[in-house]
Amino acid sequence: MAEQQHPEIDRVTGTPTTGHVWDGIRELNTPLPRWWLWLFYATIIWSIAYWIVYPSWPLISGYSQGAFGWQSRNSIVNDMAGLKAVRGPMTDKLAAASLQEIVSDPSLLEFARAQAKPIFNENCAPCHGSGGGGRKGFPNLNDDDWLWGGKLDDVAQTIMHGVRSADAQSRVGGMPAFGRDGMLKRAEIEAVAQYTRSLAGLSIDPKSDITTGKKVFAEVCAACHGDDGKGKRDMGAPNLTDAIWLYGSDAEAIVEGLWYGRNGMMPAWSTRLDESTIKALAVYVHTLGGGEK
Amino acid sequence: MELARTTPGSGDNPQAAGSQLHGLVQQAEAELDLAEEQPLYVGRTKIYPQRVRGTFRRAKWIILYITLGIYYLLPFVRWNRGPGMPDQAVLVDLQGNRFYFFFIEIWPQEVYYLTGLLIIAAMTLFLMNAVAGRLWCGYLCPQTVWTDLFQTIERWVEGDRREHLQRDAGPWSVDRIARLGIKHFLWLMVAWWTGGAWVLYFADAPTLVKDLATFEAPLIAYVWIGILTLTTYAFAGLMREQVCLYMCPWPRIQAALTDEWALNVTYRYDRGEPRGSVKKSAALRAKGIPSGDCVDCLQCVHVCPTGVDIRNGPNLGCIQCGLCIDACDAIMTRVGRPPRLIAYDTEMNIKRRTGGLAPIYRIARWRTALYVAVIAIVGAIMLFTLATRRAEGVNVLHDRNPIFVRLSDGGLRNAYSVHVLNKAHEMRQFNLTVEGVPGAHVTIVGDTVTAGTPVIAVGPDQTRELRVLVTTNAELPPAASLPITFIISDSKSGIKVRTVDHFFGP
Numbered sequence: 059m060a061e062q063q064h065p066e067i068d069r070v071t072g073t074p075t076t077g078h079v080w081d082g083i084r085e086l087n088t089p090l091p092r093w094w095l096w097l098f099y100a101t102i103i104w105s106i107a108y109w110i111v112y113p114s115w116p117l118i119s120g121y122s123q124g125a126f127g128w129q130s131r132n133s134i135v136n137d138m139a140g141l142k143a144v145r146g147p148m149t150d151k152l153a154a155a156s157l158q159e160i161v162s163d164p165s166l167l168e169f170a171r172a173q174a175k176p177i178f179n180e181n182c183a184p185c186h187g188s189g190g191g192g193r194k195g196f197p198n199l200n201d202d203d204w205l206w207g208g209k210l211d212d213v214a215q216t217i218m219h220g221v222r223s224a225d226a227q228s229r230v231g232g233m234p235a236f237g238r239d240g241m242l243k244r245a246e247i248e249a250v251a252q253y254t255r256s257l258a259g260l261s262i263d264p265k266s267d268i269t270t271g272k273k274v275f276a277e278v279c280a281a282c283h284g285d286d287g288k289g290k291r292d293m294g295a296p297n298l299t300d301a302i303w304l305y306g307s308d309a310e311a312i313v314e315g316l317w318y319g320r321n322g323m324m325p326a327w328s329t330r331l332d333e334s335t336i337k338a339l340a341v342y343v344h345t346l347g348g349g350e351k
Numbered sequence: 352m353e354l355a356r357t358t359p360g361s362g363d364n365p366q367a368a369g370s371q372l373h374g375l376v377q378q379a380e381a382e383l384d385l386a387e388e389q390p391l392y393v394g395r396t397k398i399y400p401q402r403v404r405g406t407f408r409r410a411k412w413i414i415l416y417i418t419l420g421i422y423y424l425l426p427f428v429r430w431n432r433g434p435g436m437p438d439q440a441v442l443v444d445l446q447g448n449r450f451y452f453f454f455i456e457i458w459p460q461e462v463y464y465l466t467g468l469l470i471i472a473a474m475t476l477f478l479m480n481a482v483a484g485r486l487w488c489g490y491l492c493p494q495t496v497w498t499d500l501f502q503t504i505e506r507w508v509e510g511d512r513r514e515h516l517q518r519d520a521g522p523w524s525v526d527r528i529a530r531l532g533i534k535h536f537l538w539l540m541v542a543w544w545t546g547g548a549w550v551l552y553f554a555d556a557p558t559l560v561k562d563l564a565t566f567e568a569p570l571i572a573y574v575w576i577g578i579l580t581l582t583t584y585a586f587a588g589l590m591r592e593q594v595c596l597y598m599c600p601w602p603r604i605q606a607a608l609t610d611e612w613a614l615n616v617t618y619r620y621d622r623g624e625p626r627g628s629v630k631k632s633a634a635l636r637a638k639g640i641p642s643g644d645c646v647d648c649l650q651c652v653h654v655c656p657t658g659v660d661i662r663n664g665p666n667l668g669c670i671q672c673g674l675c676i677d678a679c680d681a682i683m684t685r686v687g688r689p690p691r692l693i694a695y696d697t698e699m700n701i702k703r704r705t706g707g708l709a710p711i712y713r714i715a716r717w718r719t720a721l722y723v724a725v726i727a728i729v730g731a732i733m734l735f736t737l738a739t740r741r742a743e744g745v746n747v748l749h750d751r752n753p754i755f756v757r758l759s760d761g762g763l764r765n766a767y768s769v770h771v772l773n774k775a776h777e778m779r780q781f782n783l784t785v786e787g788v789p790g791a792h793v794t795i796v797g798d799t800v801t802a803g804t805p806v807i808a809v810g811p812d813q814t815r816e817l818r819v820l821v822t823t824n825a826e827l828p829p830a831a832s833l834p835i836t837f838i839i840s841d842s843k844s845g846i847k848v849r850t851v852d853h854f855f856g857p
Contacts, residue, residue: 074389089393091597093590167797168816191753200756200766300759345796347756347766347820 145169153334157210160341167341174342177335181327182343190346194305195322200347203302205294208350212291214340218328221294225326231282231293237317242274250274251312257287257299260307397519398592398658400502401512401650405677414490415499423544426551430454433776435811443553449812455737456812458774467733471726476601478722480608482714483695484615488601489672494594497545497587498656501538508534512653538588539580546579592657595670602667609665612713616671617696618651618662621705629686644688651675651693661693743781744772745839747852754855762824765854769819771839773809781807781839783819788835788854790825806842827856 066075068086078085109115113129115122142149148169152160160166179188185196192198197205206216206229219227236242242250245267252262253271262268276285282295289297296304305311305320327336343349430440430453437444442451450457457464479486488495509515509530518527550572551559562568563576586594595602609615623645627635635642645662652660654675659668661675673695680690700710750766758764773779782804785791795805796818809815819837827833835854840847 087389089390091593092392092394093593094597095392161797164797171818187752189750189752191756198753198756200753200764201758203759297759301757301761302759345818347764347796348758 149334152338155337157214157337157340160337161210161345167345170338170341171345173335174338177331177339178342181331182339185324190343195320197304198302199343201302202348202350203297203300204348204350205289205291205296205304207291208344208348210340210344210349213343213349214336216324217331217336217339217343218326220326221324222321223323223326225328228326229294231295233295233315233320235317235319236278238319242278242316246270246274247313247316248309250279251309251316254279254287254298254312255307255309258301258303258307259299263309395593396658398656399512399515399653400656400658400674401653401678402506403654403674403677403681405674405680407673407677411490411499411672411674415496418491418493418496419500423548426548426556432456436776437555439555441552442555445553456774458772461740464733464737467729470729471733474722474726474729477608478719478726480605481610481613481716481719481722483671484609484613485602485605485669485671488595488605488670489616492670494586494599495656495670495672497541497583498591500541501587501591502656504537504541505534508537535588538584542580542583542588543576545583546576549579550575592668595657596668606665606667610718611697611699612716612718614695614697614712615665616661616669616673616676616693617698617701618645618664618693619691619696619701619704620662620664621701623662623692644683644692646682646686648682650678650682654678665698741846741848742774743779743839743841743846743848744770744774745837745848745850746770746772747837747850749852749855755857757857758822760824762822763827763856764820764822765835767819767821767837767852769817769837770814771807771809771817772814774812776811778808778810780842781809782842783807784838784840785821786836786838787851788821788823788825788833789827790823791835791854792822794820794822796820807839821854823854831855 066077066084067073068075068084071086073086073088075084076087109122110125111128112124113121114124148166151166152170152173155163155166160170178190182190186192186199187196190199192200197203202208204212206212206221215227216229219225219229221229222232234241237244237247249267249271251271252266253268253275256262256268256271275283275287279287282293283289283298284295287298289295303311304322305315327339331339425441426439428440429438430451431438432451437451439451440453442449444451448459476487506515509518518530521527547563550563554572559568559572563572590598620643622643624643626643626645626647629646632642632644632646651662652658652675654677655661655669656672656674657668657670659666661669676691676693676695679693683690683692696710697712700712703710746769748768748770750768754765756764756766769783771781771783773781783793783795783806784804785793793805795807798805807815807817821835832853832855834851836849836851838847838849
């Protein structure tokens with residue numbers, strides 16, 4: 059090809075070739091339509107218009123603002139405002155309704171649950187898990203065992219003021235460190251741990267001293283957990299006879315709790331979330347499955 | 352602008368074709384020497400398609416009336432679906448997430464029907480191509496139909512080819528400007544009405560027409576009318592064949608898909624060549640020298656909406672509308688030669704005739720049979736699913752976390768999101784039961800009825816999402832999960848729908 063002064067003409071089409079050959083296939087040099095060129099110029103003009111209308115050029119501090127002050131931030135703010143307006147009637151209804159009214163109105167219940175779900179995931183899920191499944195030391199909110207009560211008002215109260223939080227109306231109560239603080243001896247603790255397991259119908263070590271355990275339980279533990287071990291909700295003392303164990307049901311976990319105490323805490327959310335949101339959250343948690351009537 | 356074309360006659364008379372080509376090459380090379388270099392861009396040669404009468408023109412008119420008639424009038428066709436439901440036969444209800452087509456109502460989760468329609472559409476296109484080339488391009492493509500309409504308006508206002516050419520070559524007169532203005536005005540009116548008809552498919556047509564006229568329609572309706580007015584005006588009025596030549600992928604795909612059996616609009620060069628005037632041919636024939644039927648009158652080129660010369664053989668620019676067949680037939684009749692010098696034919700048959708063999712046509716062959724089979728199978732599947740689809744449905748989604756919950760009495764609970772669909776146009780009550788988990792007890796969150804089977808009321812043409820808890824105290828087999836079947840049954844008719852999920856244990 060190099061020796062040719064001008065491009066070769068393709069014999070079939072009569073179109074000049076570019077001189078490029080791949081595997082014997084020669085590339086035709088078909089000219090572009092003129093309007094394509096005009097479109098190309100039009101896009102250049104369009105881009106200039108774009109610079110003028112929209113924020114585009116970085117400056118030393120900041121950027122060019124565009125002719126009409128359009129900002130993506132304003133765009134989302136408008137969208138959110140639009141969404142708020144759409145939800146307005148339901149939001150107002152939620153704010154005015156009592157907890158009981160919310161759960162007895164299907165549409166309001168659906169709205170409250172939908173509102174609360176992302177709020178739960180943002181605020182509650184870090185401890186209680188997404189879906190409220192809980193983990194060691196952080197209660198499962200789906201089950202029917204409640205430390206401080208499982209009625210709607212109880213749940214709302216706990217969310218609002220927290221547990222062992224700085225709030226004046228916080229839920230108060232705690233498991234003392236019987237071992238560390240010298241209130242009970244090691245043997246007594248081990249004995250009462252075995253006795254506690256027996257209350258829940260769990261197997262116990264045959265060598266353990268159940269008599270001592272029973273005696274210690276009646277003298278020390280029953281004050282909060284009750285004579286029958288079924289717990290007292292006004293002190294947040296768990297029911298020790300059921301199948302649910304916040305820190306585990308094995309003897310070591312119970313001994314650990316008796317020795318060092320258990321004082322898990324939950325912040326008061328009234329300072330961070332508004333009343334409507336807390337209502338929706340209470341309904342959400344209540345309807346996860348374990349809510350009490 | 353030179354498009355890829357094969358040269359006729361290269362098969363039967365290589366020497367003649369060779370010398371003809373040689374001349375062509377020399378000419379092109381000479382032009383190149385003059386221009387020094389190849390131009391990067393080419394301007395458009397304006398096409399003045401001439402009016403034509405005949406079989407294919409009539410077919411094109413009929414198709415134009417039918418397709419445009421459907422497009423412009425369909426939104427106004429009514430279809431009674433009962434109270435509270437839209438009564439428009441064809442409606443895309445974007446807000447309500449429904450597509451209505453006469454007796455069919457499609458929900459968003461049934462958009463897979465669109466896949467079937469697309470497969471059928473593609474196969475139909477392939478089938479058309481295998482039977483008779485670019486039937487789509489020549490008669491059915493919206494670009495062709497609207498261009499045809501716009502060209503008709505153009506001929507009506509500015510006159511037929513000759514008159515139009517003369518006026519365009521002459522000076523700018525009041526008459527010329529007025530005609531130009533009227534033409535563009537009419538084009539814009541048609542384009543505007545095309546855009547207007549488009550938006551009518553997305554809302555109740557009579558209401559929207561009224562709202563549009565009183566400027567009470569939503570802004571988006573005006574925006575879409577504006578967009579479609581501009582695209583129709585630009586594509587059918589200004590761009591025309593440029594869309595087919597440069598923008599559309601189908602000519603390229605079509606060229607790759609065609610085969611030796613496919614009928615295409617073909618110049619029968621075995622009959623037409625060598626070309627010559629009527630007198631010259633008659634003189635030659637009188638001497639016993641064979642002469643072609645083509646009188647080189649260029650009528651086939653003048654009527655062509657894309658401005659190609661069909662006599663150059665299969666051509667990328669040829670949309671195969673058959674207008675050149677009509678034009679040539681008229682001339683052949685006038686000069687006393689048989690018609691169909693240009694006809695739906697194949698290159699193979701031209702070669703066979705040249706070799707003294709009878710032409711063969713084969714529409715039924717493996718390839719077309721395969722396309723028909725695919726269309727039939729996909730169509731049958733779609734019809735079957737459409738005919739047997741239910742007016743109720745249930746979808747179940749297991750809670751992702753926690754996957755199971757241990758209750759204080761040792762019981763086990765799984766939670767599910769249950770969607771109940773009611774596609775009927777009336778309020779319905781469904782009973783919810785489960786099977787597969789021993790001792791299972793079902794509760795619906797927010798359900799005020801505590802005893803008996805939970806009942807779910809779902810409004811007409813609606814879905815309802817519920818949180819459903821399944822609890823059991825029974826001893827479960829030591830498996831990680833049990834299959835659980837959710838059954839909803841209409842409390843009145845007893846119709847049941849079921850779906851299977853899992854019940855998890857520790």
